[in-house]
Every structure is written in structure tokens, then in C-alpha cells.
Amino acid sequence: xxxxxxxxxxxxxxxxxxxxxxxxxxxxxxxxxxxxxxxxxxxxxxxxxxxxxxxxxxxxxxxxxxxxxxxxxxxxxxxxxxxxxxxxxxxxxxxxxxxxxxxxxxxxxxxxxxxxxxxxxxxxxxxxxxxxxxxxxxxxxxxxxxxxxxxxxxxxxxxxxxxxxxxxxxxxxxxxxxxxxxxxxxxxxxxxxxxxxxxxxxxxxxxxxxxxxxxxxxxxxxxxxxxxxxxxxxxxxxxxxxxxxxxxxxxxxxxxxxxxxxxxxxxxxxxxxxxxxxxxxxxxxxxxxxxxxxxxxxxxxxxxxxxxxxxxxxxxxxxxxxxxxxxxxxxxxxxxxxxxxxxxxxxxxxxxxxxxxx
Amino acid sequence: xxxxxxxxxxxxxxxxxxxxxxxxxxxxxxxxxxxxxxxxxxxxxxxxxxxxxxxxxxxxxxxxxxxxxxxxxxxxxxxxxxxxxxxxxxxxxxxxxxxxxxxxxxxxxxxxxxxxxxxxxxxxxxxxxxxxxxxxxxxxxxxxxxxxxxxxxxxxxxxxxxxxxxxxxxxxxxxxxxxxxxxxxxxxxxxxxxxxxxxxxxxxxxxxxxxxxxxxxxxxxxxxxxxxxxxxxxxxxxxxxxxxxxxxxxxxxxxxxxxxxxxxxxxxxxxxxxxxxxxxxxxxxxxxxxxxxxxxxxxxxxxxxxxxxxxxxxxxxxxxxxxxxxxxxxxxxxxxxxxxxxxxxxxxxxxxxxxxxxxxxxxxxxxxxxxxxxxxxxxxxxxxxxxxxxxxxxxxxxxxxxxxxx
Numbered sequence: 001x002x003x004x005x006x007x008x009x010x011x012x013x014x015x016x017x018x019x020x021x022x023x024x025x026x027x028x029x030x031x032x033x034x035x036x037x038x039x040x041x042x043x044x045x046x047x048x049x050x051x052x053x054x055x056x057x058x059x060x061x062x063x064x065x066x067x068x069x070x071x072x073x074x075x076x077x078x079x080x081x082x083x084x085x086x087x088x089x090x091x092x093x094x095x096x097x098x099x100x101x102x103x104x105x106x107x108x109x110x111x112x113x114x115x116x117x118x119x120x121x122x123x124x125x126x127x128x129x130x131x132x133x134x135x136x137x138x139x140x141x142x143x144x145x146x147x148x149x150x151x152x153x154x155x156x157x158x159x160x161x162x163x164x165x166x167x168x169x170x171x172x173x174x175x176x177x178x179x180x181x182x183x184x185x186x187x188x189x190x191x192x193x194x195x196x197x198x199x200x201x202x203x204x205x206x207x208x209x210x211x212x213x214x215x216x217x218x219x220x221x222x223x224x225x226x227x228x229x230x231x232x233x234x235x236x237x238x239x240x241x242x243x244x245x246x247x248x249x250x251x252x253x254x255x256x257x258x259x260x261x262x263x264x265x266x267x268x269x270x271x272x273x274x275x276x277x278x279x280x281x282x283x284x285x286x287x288x289x290x291x292x293x294x295x296x297x298x299x300x301x302x303x304x305x306x307x308x309x310x311x312x313x314x315x316x317x318x319x320x321x322x323x324x325x326x327x328x329x330x331x332x333x334x335x336x337x338x339x340x341x342x343x344x345x346x347x348x349x350x351x352x353x354x355x356x357x358x
Numbered sequence: 359x360x361x362x363x364x365x366x367x368x369x370x371x372x373x374x375x376x377x378x379x380x381x382x383x384x385x386x387x388x389x390x391x392x393x394x395x396x397x398x399x400x401x402x403x404x405x406x407x408x409x410x411x412x413x414x415x416x417x418x419x420x421x422x423x424x425x426x427x428x429x430x431x432x433x434x435x436x437x438x439x440x441x442x443x444x445x446x447x448x449x450x451x452x453x454x455x456x457x458x459x460x461x462x463x464x465x466x467x468x469x470x471x472x473x474x475x476x477x478x479x480x481x482x483x484x485x486x487x488x489x490x491x492x493x494x495x496x497x498x499x500x501x502x503x504x505x506x507x508x509x510x511x512x513x514x515x516x517x518x519x520x521x522x523x524x525x526x527x528x529x530x531x532x533x534x535x536x537x538x539x540x541x542x543x544x545x546x547x548x549x550x551x552x553x554x555x556x557x558x559x560x561x562x563x564x565x566x567x568x569x570x571x572x573x574x575x576x577x578x579x580x581x582x583x584x585x586x587x588x589x590x591x592x593x594x595x596x597x598x599x600x601x602x603x604x605x606x607x608x609x610x611x612x613x614x615x616x617x618x619x620x621x622x623x624x625x626x627x628x629x630x631x632x633x634x635x636x637x638x639x640x641x642x643x644x645x646x647x648x649x650x651x652x653x654x655x656x657x658x659x660x661x662x663x664x665x666x667x668x669x670x671x672x673x674x675x676x677x678x679x680x681x682x683x684x685x686x687x688x689x690x691x692x693x694x695x696x697x698x699x700x701x702x703x704x705x706x707x708x709x710x711x712x713x714x715x716x717x718x719x720x721x722x723x724x725x726x727x728x729x730x731x732x733x734x735x736x737x738x739x740x741x742x743x744x745x746x747x748x749x750x751x752x753x754x755x756x757x758x759x760x761x762x763x764x
Contacts, residue, residue, distance in 0.1 A: 082614075088495055089517070098476050101556050106401045114557035115620055115747065118465065119496065119517035124748025127614040133631055136614040136750055137525060140467075140517040142497035148514040152529065159536055179483050180491055235510050302495075347501075 004158045006228045007357070010074020010215030012066040013310045014039050016208055017297050020065070022073055025314055026322040029297065031195045035188040036178055036207040037299035041065075048129075055112070056125070059090045059172040062211040063122035064129065067166060074215035074223060080162035081135035082123050083153050085145035085169045087302025089119035089138075092174045122170060122211075135162070143344020145169065146303040147233045150216070150352075154231065157218045169306030170211035173299070178207050186300070186345075188270070195324065197270035197296035205269035208299015212306035214313075220357060225313040226338075229254045230353035236346055240280045243349070247281070247339075250353055259288045262335045263321065265312055267305065267342030269295040277346050289339075290329030292321060305342040305350055312338045316356045363531045363607045364596045364759065367448025367589030368699045369440040369545075372686045373409035373582050376421070377443055382703050385711045388731065390685050392568040392580050398552055402559065407568045408550055409582030409687025411436060422506070429489045431468035434499035436585035436692075437547030438506045444543060445507065448589040449601060456540035456595055459512030460504045461530050462587075463522030463546030465691040467496035470549045499547055512539055517691070519746030520653075521612075522546050523586065524694025524754055528610045530590045540595045545587030545695035554690065555581050561620065567715075569656030569688070571681035572665065572727045574718040579655040582687020586695035605702045608739070608757040609640025615749030621659050626667025628751035633671055633741065636753035646739050647677050647755070649710055651697045653743040654681025654727075655688050664743065665723040678735075680728040684714035694744035694752065701740035701756045709733050 013019045016037035017026060039062060044053045047065040056064070063084070071079070088094075093116040100109055115121070120138035127136050135156060139148035146169030153165040181187065188204040197206065216228070230250040237243040251257060264285055268275050282291065298307035315321055316338060321331055340352040370377065373391025374384035384391065395408045411418075418435040419427060422442065430438075441460070445453065471490040479486035493499075500515040512533065516526045523546025530544035548554075558564050558581060565578040588607075596603060613635060615628025622629070637644065653664055668676060682700050689696055704710055713727035742754045 087497070097557065098473065098553060099480055101552065102473075102477055102480050106552070106556050109556055109560045111557070111560040114553075114560055117557075118519050118747045120519055120746070120748045120750060121619070123518075124614070124619060124750065127616045127749065128619065131616045133614050133616050133628065135612050136518070136748070137516065137529075137612070138518050139514055140464075140496035141500060141513070141515040142495060144514060145497070151514075152532075155532055155536055155538075159532060176479075176483075180479070180488075183484070184488055184492060233512075235504075235513065 004218060006154050006157060007217050007220045008214050008225045008228060008313050009217045009221050009223055010070045010076060011225060011310055011313055012070030012073060013212040014041060014062045014066045015210040015298055015307055016040060020069060022069065025318060026324055029324045031193050033193050034191045036173060037194060038173060039209055057090050057093050057116050059170060060116065060122055060125055063168065063170050064125060066211040067126050067168060067213045070213035070215055076164050076215050078130060078132060079164050079166040081156050081165040082126050082132060083137045083149040083165060083167050084123040085139040085149035085303055086119060087142055087145050087171050090116045090121055091177055092172060093117040095174060095176050143302055143348030144233050144350065146306045147231060147350045150231055153216045163217055163219060165216045166213060167216050168211065168213040169303035171209055171301045171303050173207050173209040181207065194296045198268060200270050201272050203271055203273060205271045205300040208301050208304060210298055210307055212310045224357050226316040227355045227357055228352065229355050232351040234349045237349060243280065246351060250351055254353060256337060258285055261289045261337050261339045262333060263338045264289045264291050265308055265338055265340045266291060266293045267295055267308060268293040269300045274346055277343055281341055290331050291327040292325040293327050294325055302344055308340045308342055309352060312340050312354045316354055361535045361537065362593040363534045363590050364593060365588050365604045365607055365702065366591050366596060366601045367444040368604060368702060369443030369447060370586045370696055370699055371411055371436050371439045372584030372689060372696055373411060374685050376413065378699060385685060385703060388712060388714065390714050392687055397550055400552055400555065402555060405566055406564050407580050409580055410550060411583055429493055430502060431493050431499060432470045432549035433464055433467060433547050434502040436549060437462060437499050437503045440545065440585035441503050441507060441543055441587040444587040444589050453508055457511050458509055459533060459539045459542045460500065460507065460509040461514055461516065461526040461542055461544040462500040462503060463516040463526040463691045464496045464499055464548050465517060465519055465522055466548055466551050466554055468493035468498050469551045469553045473552050518750040519748055520690055520693055521744040521746035521750045521752040522691040524744035524752040525612060527588065527607060527695065527698060527754060528612060528752060531607050531610055534590055534592050540592045542590045543587050544590055546691040547585035548583055548689055548691040550581055550583035563657045565656055569683055570715040571654035571656040571684055571713055572661050572720060573716045574720050576656045576658065576661060578657050580687040582689040584686065584689045584692045584696060586692050586699050588695060588698060603759045605705060606757045606759055607754065609636040609642060609755030611635025611639060612752045615751055617749055620747050622663035622745065624663060626663045628749050629664055629667035629745060630670055632751040632753040636755050640755045642739060642755060644672050645675055647741045648737045649677055649704055649740050650679035651701050651740060651742040652679050652681045653745045654683055656683065660745065662722055665720065665725060669723065669725060676725050678710055678728045678732065680711060680713035682711055697742050698754055698756060701742050704740060705737045705758055708735055710735050
């Protein structure tokens with residue numbers, strides 16, 4: 001990440017929790033007994049005009065609404081760039097077109113699902129509705145899709161005149177996607193209570209989805225949530241040393257040591273094998289940092305780290321750690337620095353360092 | 359921001375050749391790669407043309423020296439071949455001697471296998487071979503290429519429809535200019551699939567006679583497939599390792615048309631903004647551009663909108679232009695990178711390649727494309743346009759290295 005301060009000045013998120021109302025912060029988390037979590041969605045006509053809503057597929061609606069909540073939260077009318085990250089894009093549209101093509105033997109097809117299946121649809125629709133002619137990119141790299149978008153945003157802030165950039169991470173869960181990835185062994189075979197996810201001690205996680213947008217800026221405002229002071233992406237580290245080199249590199253650039261990290265937010269997802277990956281960091285920071293986790297609230301998906309970033313931003317600004325995310329530690333100190341560590345299928349690992357603003 | 363970004367290696371696989379050398383020969387002999395569909399059975403077999411890479415997946419595997427398929431999609435295979443050629447061409451012996459990245463682009467990813475999976479899955483959700491769907495996502499082909507090449511420092515994938523690989527080149531240049539990486543292998547790959555063929559067919563923008571960009575009677579585009587990668591290196595690295603320089607990536611711009619999800623604005627707003635940004639970032643004026651490799655898909659809408667944009671920017675001093683999609687077809691996620699390499703070939707050969715299949719000028723425009731090979735033509739700066747769905751408009755400027763500019 002370029003050596004410039006990047007401030008998070010606005011948030012907008014639709015997730016399996018009731019997060020679309022910025023006034024609340026995980027105040028009512030209701031347990032779900034399932035192996036998949038679907039978003040709690042707002043009434044879309046509050047955010048998008050009725051004519052448009054009808055034509056949009058679900059992820060487009062989630063993306064537009066959450067980006068609007070974010071811009072409003074930041075008090076930003078026109079961002080200087082729109083950058084999205086998505087693992088699979090509007091997969092519901094892709095499935096729809098693919099199924100129709102096979103079922104109807106390539107005849108009687110309608111273009112809408114094909115058009116919407118294009119991975120940059122949500123970023124493009126946001127630009128279209130805002131009439132935003134600026135830089136518009138979409139990254140589609142598995143568990144580094146959202147991280148790539150964040151990285152590019154910091155690069156744009158550093159090397160161009162851009163001051164406010166809208167960055168989003170979004171993916172949707174469909175019945176077919178769930179079925180296929182279930183066959184691939186990604187999910188628990190039986191329903192579980194999501195609030196007991198880490199007690200299941202079995203393979204597989206719970207599937208999830210969400211759309212989270214952030215307004216990133218090189219200027220702090222009175223609405224700022226936090227400073228994103230470091231971002232590191234790494235492919236499956238071959239040794240713990242390689243991983244810790246990245247962690248210390250990230251911390252040293254900010255004159256920090258692991259003992260200065262007040263809270264470590266982990267992407268634990270309840271899959272007993274995948275979760276072992278976090279053990280090294282957990283033991284290294286034991287007794288020094290408090291630990292928390294979030295995928296029992298978001299479910300697992302390629303851009304789930306965006307939920308983690310939202311959570312960390314809220315914690316730093318409110319100085320409140322919701323009981324429901326607590327993993328270990330005393331939780332009786334101010335939270336100045338948060339380290340977010342997530343991995344997607346032990347393939348794409350990412351580290352984000354966030355700091356409290358004065 | 360003073361670092362220069364040089365192009366030191368190129369690799370292509372496309373309907374007009376399986377290497378840069380073969381592509382160059384086809385361009386010079388005005389041989390198009392558009393032909394009959396042979397890759398897959400389809401009801402459009404005899405109705406629509408396609409610009410296919412003339413190798414089966416087994417032959418592609420053979421080209422990279424692999425015997426086992428190991429679930430490789432055609433998109434990944436094409437990308438591996440082009441990226442390998444680019445690195446070899448750049449004369450790189452130790453890829454990771456400096457911070458190195460891979461940025462790929464794709465629009466369909468592993469769709470060529472997902473289609474096979476879905477055929478069975480749709481009958482019964484417990485059927486379909488999982489190895490056919492596990493590589494569906496766009497990141498898969500990139501990860502496969504990265505593993506094949508041994509790149510770990512920075513790996514990502516861009517997907518912005520038909521401007522995808524122009525955008526991977528833009529990101530690569532930005533990372534080098536910012537000093538984050540010294541070397542980036544950037545480009546894109548897309549296999550032809552039933553999904554894309556039928557998708558564009560529902561939009562009624564496929565020309566059954568093969569694309570005729572900028573012709574009054576044009577009736578749409580022709581889908582193509584292929585991959586292209588370019589080795590981008592910082593000036594310091596190039597001088598340090600005494601690398602041969604093909605060209606400089608001297609300017610780039612990306613803007614959004616914000617007009618319609620698929621159609622371009624009548625004024626070409628996004629295109630104008632992208633081209634203006636590219637010129638400004640390269641400290642160039644319109645008069646410096648010697649040739650334009652246009653996006654020129656051959657659709658009614660694109661060519662009109664792009665033509666209006668070009669007339670707005672260049673006025674009466676319009677440089678020669680052509681759409682080489684009449685050779686390669688529209689290779690979607692690979693198009694920007696393929697056309698960047700063709701732009702370099704115009705410099706190398708001091709020659710402009712024609713816009714094939716053109717006969718009649720468009721009524722609305724005064725500009726006309728190059729229709730035959732133009733030889734002994736000195737090219738210092740090329741503008742290459744790539745426009746995609748969602749109003750995603752990108753422009754690249756590729757220049758001769760500064761000390762060679764005449």
C-alpha cells in the first residue's frame with residue numbers, strides 16, 4: 001500500500017445482520033440455525049426509484065443501496081472514482097442466462113441477464129445513477145477481490161487528484177451457488193446455530209453474502225471512522241515465517257509492534273481445518289491483544305473481509321466492541337489499533353491495519 | 359511519478375496466430391482469422407462466424423509442455439501460453455529478481471468448462487463433474503498463470519467487460535510508476551464460449567458476414583478468443599538489465615460514459631474523457647498521435663459514438679486509424695492487450711494494418727479507416743482505445759522510446 005494516510009469517511013453495508021441502518025450497531029443479533037446466511041435487505045424503493053428497481057437483480061439492488069447509504073453517511077455527492085471487488089459478480093444473472101441457454105437450446109433468450117452478468121455491472125450502475133464519469137474499475141480475484149479494490153483506491157488517492165473514492169466489496173448467495181459449493185465441501189452438512197459456529201468442530205463453514213461500501217479519502221473529516229494504515233495481500237504463505245514477515249512489515253511501517261494491537265479481528269469461519277491457519281497469530285498475540293471474529297454474522301464468501309473492515313471501522317469510532325464478536329481477552333482497554341486478518345480457503349490471505357483517529 | 363514504463367516483452371495467441379511472429383505475418387498478409395465455428399456444437403454453427411484460436415485444448419496443453427490437463431480451462435491455457443511468450447521475449451532469466459506482479463483480465467473466466475458442468479447439473483443438481491465448475495471464477499485463470507510462471511508478489515484480475523485488459527495495463531503502469539513493483543506481466547485472456555456467443559446474439563449485435571468496423575453497412579461484431587500479455591518494466595530495471603525496449607506505455611486514461619449499461623453515448627463522452635486523460639498523462643497533444651487502433655467493434659452504436667469522439671478530439675487533423683478486430687474478432691477481455699501489441703507492431707514494421715472488410719463510408723462521419731497496408735509510415739505514438747459495457751472507456755498511448763522518436 002502506498003505510504004499515504006487513507007481515511008474511512010463513510011460506510012454503507014447490507015449483510016445478513018440488520019446493518020443497513022447506520023444508527024444501530026449489531027444491537028439485535030438473532031441466532032439463525034442453518035448452514036447459510038442471507039442478507040437482511042432494506043425496502044429498496046427507499047434508495048432506488050421504482051422503475052429501476054424492478055429491472056435490477058438482487059446484487060445490483062444491494063450494491064446500489066449500500067453505496068447510497070455510504071455516500072450519504074460520508075456526505076459525499078460525487079466520488080472521484082468507483083472501485084468494486086467481487087468474487088463472482090451477479091452470479092444469479094449468470095446462472096439465469098446459462099440455464100435458459102441450455103434449457104431452450106440457445107433459442108428465445110433475453111439479453112438482460114447476460115448484460116447484468118458482466119462483473120462490472122454494479123460499479124457501472126452506480127456510476128450511471130450518479131452520472132459519475134470518473135475512474136471506474138472492478139476486481140475479480142477470489143479472496144483478494146475487495147483487497148485489490150482497496151489497494152487501487154489507495155494508489156489513486158496517492159497518485160492522482162482524487163480525494164474521495166467509493167470502494168465496495170460484494171457477492172451474493174444463490175440456491176445454485178450454495179448447492180454447488182456444498183458439493184465441493186465448503187459448508188457444514190447440517191444446520192448449525194451461527195452464534196455457536198466456533199463450537200461445531202467439524203469441516204465446512206456457513207455460506208454468506210453481502211455488499212459493503214466505504215468512502216475512502218486522503219482527508220480526515222468530522223465524520224471519519226478510522227485510518228486504514230496498512231493493507232497486505234499474500235498468497236497462501238508457505239511457512240509461518242513468511243506470514244509473520246508480512247505482519248511485522250505492516251506493523252513496523254507504522255511504528256507498531258504486535259503488543260500495540262488492541263484487537264485482532266479474525267476471519268474464523270468454523271471450518272476446523274481452515275481455522276487452524278489462524279492459530280499461529282492467535283498464539284503469537286496471546287496475552288497481548290484481545291481477539292474477535294465475525295463470519296458467524298456474515299457467513300463465508302469471497303469478499304467477506306469487507307464485512308470485517310466495516311466492523312473494525314465501527315469499533316474504532318464508537319469504542320464499543322459488540323459482545324457477539326468477542327473471542328478472547330479482557331476487553332477493558334481503549335481500542336487504538338485493530339489488525340484484521342482474513343483468509344479465503346487458505347489461498348488468499350489479507351491483513352489490514354486500522355487505527356483510531358484523534 | 360517520474361518513472362517511465364517500458365514494454366520489453368510481448369506474447370499473443372489469437373485467431374491470426376499462436377505467437378507474435380505469426381500474428382505479425384497475418385497482419386502483413388491481410389489474413390483474417392474469422393471463420394466457421396468448430397470449437398463447440400451450436401445452433402449458430404452455419405449462421406455466425408467466430409475468430410477461434412486454431413488449436414484444441416490438448417494442443418494448447420502440449421504447447422506449454424504439460425500432459426495432464428489438471429482442470430485447466432481454455433481461458434487459463436491461452437493465458438499461460440501468451441504470458442510465457444512475453445517473458446521469453448523480454449529475455450528475462452530470473453523473473454523474481456525484482457518485485458514482480460501479474461495482472462490478468464478476463465470476462466468469462468472458466469465459463470468454457472462451467473457450460474459443460476451446467477448441462478448435467480441442470481438435469482439433476484447432484485450431477486455434473488465438479489472439476490468442470492471448480493475453476494469458474496475469473497481469478498482461477500490468473501492464479502493458474504501465476505503458479506505456472508512463479509509470480510507471488512502481486513497477483514490480481516480486472517474485469518470491466520471489453521476494456522478489461524487495457525485496464526490491467528493501466529494498473530500495471532500505475533504500480534510501476536508508484537514504485538510498488540518494478541516489473542508487471544499485464545494482459546488478458548478469454549476463451550470463446552457458447553455463453554458469450556449467445557449473449558451477444560441476444561443483443562442482436564453479431565454480424566453474420568463477419569465484422570465490418572466503420573462501414574456504413576456494418577451489422578455488428580464477431581466474437582473472437584485469445585490472450586495477450588505484455589512485460590512492463592521500470593526504466594531503472596530496463597537500464598540495469600540492458601533489456602531491449604519495444605515501446606513505452608506513455609499515457610493512459612479510464613473514464614465512465616455514465617450513459618447506458620450497454621450503449622455508448624451519442625457524443626462519445628466517456629471516450630473523449632479517456633482519450634483526453636491519456637494524452638494529458640503522456641504530455642502529448644492530439645497532433646502527436648500518428649495512428650489510432652480504434653475499439654471499432656463493428657456495432658452500429660460503438661463505431662458511431664467512437665467516430666464522433668475522435669472527430670471531436672482530432673478535428674480536421676485526424677490521424678490514420680483502423681480496427682484490427684476485422685482480423686482477430688472481438689476478443690473481449692484480451693482485446694486491449696492484443697491491440698496494444700498490434701500497436702507496437704505498427705512501429706516495428708513502420709506500417710499500418712488495414713481495417714479489413716470496409717467498403718462504404720459511414721454517412722454520419724467524415725473520417726475513413728485505413729483500408730490497405732500503408733508502408734514506410736513512421737509511427738511514434740499510437741492511441742489504442744478499448745471500451746466496455748457499463749460505459750467503461752479506456753485509452754492507452756504507446757510510444758517509441760523517447761530517444762528513438764523521429
